[in-house]
Amino acid sequence: MTKLKQKKAFIFDMDGVLVDSAHYHYLSWKVITDRLGIAFDLEANENLKGISRTESLDYILSLAPEVHLSPEEKQALLTEKNDIYLDSISQMDKDSLLPGMQDALEHLKEHNYKLAIGSSSKNARYIVKNVKIDRWIKVVSDGTDIQRSKPDPQVFEIAADRLDVAKTDCVVVEDSASGVTGANTAGMLSIGIGTEEQLGHAHVVVPDTQAFADYIKQHIR
Ligand code: BG6
Ligand code: MG
Numbered sequence: 001m002t003k004l005k006q007k008k009a010f011i012f013d014m015d016g017v018l019v020d021s022a023h024y025h026y027l028s029w030k031v032i033t034d035r036l037g038i039a040f041d042l043e044a045n046e047n048l049k050g051i052s053r054t055e056s057l058d059y060i061l062s063l064a065p066e067v068h069l070s071p072e073e074k075q076a077l078l079t080e081k082n083d084i085y086l087d088s089i090s091q092m093d094k095d096s097l098l099p100g101m102q103d104a105l106e107h108l109k110e111h112n113y114k115l116a117i118g119s120s121s122k123n124a125r126y127i128v129k130n131v132k133i134d135r136w137i138k139v140v141s142d143g144t145d146i147q148r149s150k151p152d153p154q155v156f157e158i159a160a161d162r163l164d165v166a167k168t169d170c171v172v173v174e175d176s177a178s179g180v181t182g183a184n185t186a187g188m189l190s191i192g193i194g195t196e197e198q199l200g201h202a203h204v205v206v207p208d209t210q211a212f213a214d215y216i217k218q219h220i221r
Helices: 021-036 042-048 053-062 071-088 101-110 124-130 154-163 177-185 209-219
Strands: 009-012 114-118 139-141 170-174 189-193 204-206
Touching (some): 009 154, 021 042, 021 053, 042 053, 053 071, 101 114, 114 154, 124 139, 154 170, 154 177, 177 189, 204 209
Parallel strands (some): 009 114, 009 170, 170 189
8 A cells, every 4th residue: 555655644543443442332331231131242332433422322222122211311321331431441551552553653653644543532532641642642633522423524634634634644543434434534544453344445454453553564664
């Protein structure tokens, strides 16, 4: 992919790309769905990747039309889910970056790429601080900045704007189908970390974060 070398910036999704928090989102929802008696597994969880907390609950409730909750009960579940999630990621530190990602960030910095986060999460800044990636990544566009979650491209467009880079000069690194769609809609080059089956619409698909690091070191020298 020679085009990669001509790009100016990389926008990283956070959950499941830089840290393993995607799994903790799943486990936190699982506590709630088990209690409500709603069947929810890793396959269903794929649909929650990249979408907002509120949209995630709406999706989960769509799996169980027999469950009726008032707006207050929904709000209480959203708060509870986030409390469980925050508790589960509270131990994250600089060693929590996924395999290869520190290497990848350092490599991109050495080659003068601008770096940003593009995440639907309202907790992204908390993680950036705890895992100390603010050493390499100064620009964050997250769930507190946007009106529309992925697959809408808004979170990536805001990141490009803040980096002062044209959208077409950006590469997006994503583990969610919705994020890949958003990146493609924005006219950015998308790299999917996951399976061809889930992320086949990305311009490049690599199986895991170590393979991503190897890929960029091979293509950007
Ligand atoms: C995204 C995750 O990064 O953030 C989604 O992929 C999650 O699964 C979304 O729902 C919102 O996260 P938060 O931390 O604001 O509840
Ligand atoms: Mg993700």
